[in-house]
Amino acid sequence: MKLFSFFGGIKVPSYKESTCDLPSQRAPIPSRLILPLHQHIGSSAEVVVQPGEKVLKGQLIARATEYVSATLHAPTSGTVVSIDDQVVPHPSGMRAPCIVIEPDFQDTWAPRETHGQDFRTMAPSALRNLIREAGIVGLGGAGFPTYVKLNPGPGKLIDTLIINGAECEPYITCDDRLMQERPHDIIEGVKIIRHAVQAKNCIIAIEDNKPQAIAALQQALAEQNISDISIAIVPTRYPAGGEKQLIYTVTGLEVPANGLPLHVGVLCQNVATAAAVYYAVNRGEPLVSRYVTITGDVAQPRNLQVLIGTLVEDLVEFCGGNLRNSQRIIMGGPMMGFALHDSQVPIIKTSNCIIVDAGNVAVLPPRDRTMPCIRCGSCVEVCPVKLLPQQMYWLSKAEEFDKVQNYNLFDCIECGCCDYVCPSNIPLVQVYRFAKGQIWKRERDKQKADQARERHDFRQSRLEREKAEKEAKRLSKAAIDAVKNQTAPAAETPSAPNDGGDVKQAAILAALERAKAKKNQQQYQPRNTDNLTSEQQQAIVEADQRRAKIKAVTDPVNSSENSQE
Amino acid sequence: MLTAILVLSALATVFGLLLGFAAVFFKVEGDPLVEKIDKLLPQTQCGQCGFAGCRPYAQAMANGEAEINQCPPGGEPTIQALADLLGVQPKPLNPENGAEKPTMVAVIDENNCIGCTLCIQACPVDAILGAAKHMHTIIASECTGCELCLPPCPVDCIDMVPVAVPIEQWQWPVPQGLDAIPVVVKPFEARA
Numbered sequence A: 001m002k003l004f005s006f007f008g009g010i011k012v013p014s015y016k017e018s019t020c021d022l023p024s025q026r027a028p029i030p031s032r033l034i035l036p037l038h039q040h041i042g043s044s045a046e047v048v049v050q051p052g053e054k055v056l057k058g059q060l061i062a063r064a065t066e067y068v069s070a071t072l073h074a075p076t077s078g079t080v081v082s083i084d085d086q087v088v089p090h091p092s093g094m095r096a097p098c099i100v101i102e103p104d105f106q107d108t109w110a111p112r113e114t115h116g117q118d119f120r121t122m123a124p125s126a127l128r129n130l131i132r133e134a135g136i137v138g139l140g141g142a143g144f145p146t147y148v149k150l151n152p153g154p155g156k157l158i159d160t161l162i163i164n165g166a167e168c169e170p171y172i173t174c175d176d177r178l179m180q181e182r183p184h185d186i187i188e189g190v191k192i193i194r195h196a197v198q199a200k201n202c203i204i205a206i207e208d209n210k211p212q213a214i215a216a217l218q219q220a221l222a223e224q225n226i227s228d229i230s231i232a233i234v235p236t237r238y239p240a241g242g243e244k245q246l247i248y249t250v251t252g253l254e255v256p257a258n259g260l261p262l263h264v265g266v267l268c269q270n271v272a273t274a275a276a277v278y279y280a281v282n283r284g285e286p287l288v289s290r291y292v293t294i295t296g297d298v299a300q301p302r303n304l305q306v307l308i309g310t311l312v313e314d315l316v317e318f319c320g321g322n323l324r325n326s327q328r329i330i331m332g333g334p335m336m337g338f339a340l341h342d343s344q345v346p347i348i349k350t351s352n353c354i355i356v357d358a359g360n361v362a363v364l365p366p367r368d369r370t371m372p373c374i375r376c377g378s379c380v381e382v383c384p385v386k387l388l389p390q391q392m393y394w395l396s397k398a399e400e401f402d403k404v405q406n407y408n409l410f411d412c413i414e415c416g417c418c419d420y421v422c423p424s425n426i427p428l429v430q431v432y433r434f435a436k437g438q439i440w441k442r443e444r445d446k447q448k449a450d451q452a453r454e455r456h457d458f459r460q461s462r463l464e465r466e467k468a469e470k471e472a473k474r475l476s477k478a479a480i481d482a483v484k485n486q487t488a489p490a491a492e493t494p495s496a497p498n499d500g501g502d503v504k505q506a507a508i509l510a511a512l513e514r515a516k517a518k519k520n521q522q523q524y525q526p527r528n529t530d531n532l533t534s535e536q537q538q539a540i541v542e543a544d545q546r547r548a549k550i551k552a553v554t555d556p557v558n559s560s561e562n563s564q565e
Numbered sequence B: 001m002l003t004a005i006l007v008l009s010a011l012a013t014v015f016g017l018l019l020g021f022a023a024v025f026f027k028v029e030g031d032p033l034v035e036k037i038d039k040l041l042p043q044t045q046c047g048q049c050g051f052a053g054c055r056p057y058a059q060a061m062a063n064g065e066a067e068i069n070q071c072p073p074g075g076e077p078t079i080q081a082l083a084d085l086l087g088v089q090p091k092p093l094n095p096e097n098g099a100e101k102p103t104m105v106a107v108i109d110e111n112n113c114i115g116c117t118l119c120i121q122a123c124p125v126d127a128i129l130g131a132a133k134h135m136h137t138i139i140a141s142e143c144t145g146c147e148l149c150l151p152p153c154p155v156d157c158i159d160m161v162p163v164a165v166p167i168e169q170w171q172w173p174v175p176q177g178l179d180a181i182p183v184v185v186k187p188f189e190a191r192a
Helices: A124-133 A174-181 A183-197 A211-223 A243-251 A271-283 A312-318 A378-382 A389-397 A401-406 A417-421 A428-491 A503-524 A534-554 A556-564 B002-025 B032-040 B054-062 B075-086 B118-122
Strands: A033-036 A060-063 A078-087 A095-103 A160-165 A201-207 A230-234 A266-270 A289-296 A302-307 A328-331 A353-357 B104-108 B158-162
Touching: A033 A078, A060 A095, A124 A183, A124 A271, A160 A174, A160 A183, A160 A243, A160 A271, A174 A183, A174 A211, A174 A271, A174 A289, A183 A201, A183 A211, A183 A266, A183 A271, A201 A211, A201 A243, A211 A230, A230 A243, A243 A266, A266 A271, A271 A289, A289 A312, A302 A312, A312 A328, A312 A353, A378 A389, A378 A417, A389 A401, A389 A428, A401 A428, A417 A428, A428 A503, B032 B054, B032 B075
Parallel strands: A160 A201, A160 A266, A201 A230, A289 A353
Antiparallel strands: A033 A095, A078 A095, A289 A302, A328 A353, B104 B158
16 A cells, blocks of 8 residues: 655654553442543533433433533442532533432443444434444544544535554554454444444554564454455654544645545544444443543553543552652643643543653653744654644744634644754743634634624614603603693683693693583492482482491591581 | 817816716715724723713724723724724723723622613623613623623622633633743843
């Protein structure tokens, strides 16, 4: 197979030897599982259980809310203890809503619904629904909901399916172990994904530093006599496993800036995602566990099959403990991962590696000796996206955010190659992350300002309208009054004094007169006393007499006055 | 001679007509400079600049009647942007107008609210909901944090609280030590 060589990139020592040959182990069920509601790209999941509720393994505990979102399932059977904010694995070290489950150590599965038919007879949309319900997201690190990626949209065709087994970051071996231990599961998953997107070609790409994984997959393919899935052995060069870099290496196609692999007819999925798809479609098992590499300064570095939600601390403990009680624990690889603020954070769907760093993680440059940029241009030579890291650094530092966007800051994949080669140890990626955050913040502020302007303008126009309406009402009332004042004295009360010429006074008198007349009319002509029979008349007279009597007793002053009248 | 006069007057007529039509058909509504300035302002409508809202302040700046450093909610970035737009030197925020502070949102203590509607009338963006003798509440997503509702409240039941940053909006801080240029200052005698 013809391979292409992407621009830039770096050769880094892999440090994978300590874990890549050891069989993975199942981590024990911990005493507490913490499941953040937001473990993926897209909107948070919505809780569907109550605290105190008993849940079974694989039972839905939070459902997807929008199109780009993912469901969440109980990783083991137990009781929901609480639903509250817990520290989550995030560079900020902040808290976010989580479901906390206390396992009952029975690990009882909820009924697994297997649809009982061959996936080849199923419609792609039905497969996508199964994958959506299983809560599968990209397990390579980004965590984008898989079923969204499997839906290219009308009129768009996937030509090539690339299964990413490159695993280019140092220290991480979880995909390597998965490929060695479960090659058949991966291949079954690949078949399902391929059927779902109707891809013509299918390539599994693996870096050439994983001969055992390559051999395992080749053997599995040979056993099943599969010839239409090929294996591409790509040269080991970081970041060969980056989506756009891998697509270029394998197909020679470049994904456009701001574009998706879909736009060049390619779909890229991680090997672990493929295996998860197989478990979901064939066994009805949602995504509740994953392979995680525990390495660095622990007694027995190895790969573990971990329930989602297990605390990092428990895993480090299981691997022999934090040897030198290091404060720095990295989640993800040394190039793109981040330091945890707390070891009591859970493994989430996208966590592939935990590195306990006792200051001897050789990949990372020391951060305490940052020197000024000497404009050597080494970063330009290694940037796999062909950006100008040095220019972006100066502009980001000077907070010239409009200009830095002209240098395509948002195409930066934050791979850390520039950091690695920088002779001045400048944390370039963090500078770019800072700039990206500031640009997003300004965008949000601008939206908020536009909203406020709109509301303010509306309020101003409303106030003006109300004022105008009030004024119009006042004017029309004044006009009516004026007309009345001129006509009223002449028409209704001819006896009114005209000699004084006091129109207002006359109007008041006329009004009083009218009111009096009206009152008299009402007083002497009750509507319900017409055409009465003699008995009714009699009853009325008697009632009147009784009323007068009572009045005389209770209110002597008034009644005496009345009697005098 | 006559030809020249005729040609020139014909040209004058044609261009005159062209200009006349252009004046009618390509007429610019309002002052675009005011619009541009208004776009840069944070739209808090707080009046700390001494004008009755962001637009009047923009108008005043366009007329050269106001300085660019009178907007505390906008702070440094707004002053910088205004300086770029108007082609003047940026200057520090005028302390008379107030100090830059984090974005706040108003919260009504609903136990103490007497339903007087005074704050509703004061709110420049209609972000307070309520009616006479009924409890009022603030629509937090619409509140600009202008503090204009604070003075009219007869029972002081409105508090300004900082806006909590959700985890999705968390930002990477600027890395430490970037400006640590190791300059060695030698004693004066040693140089000679």
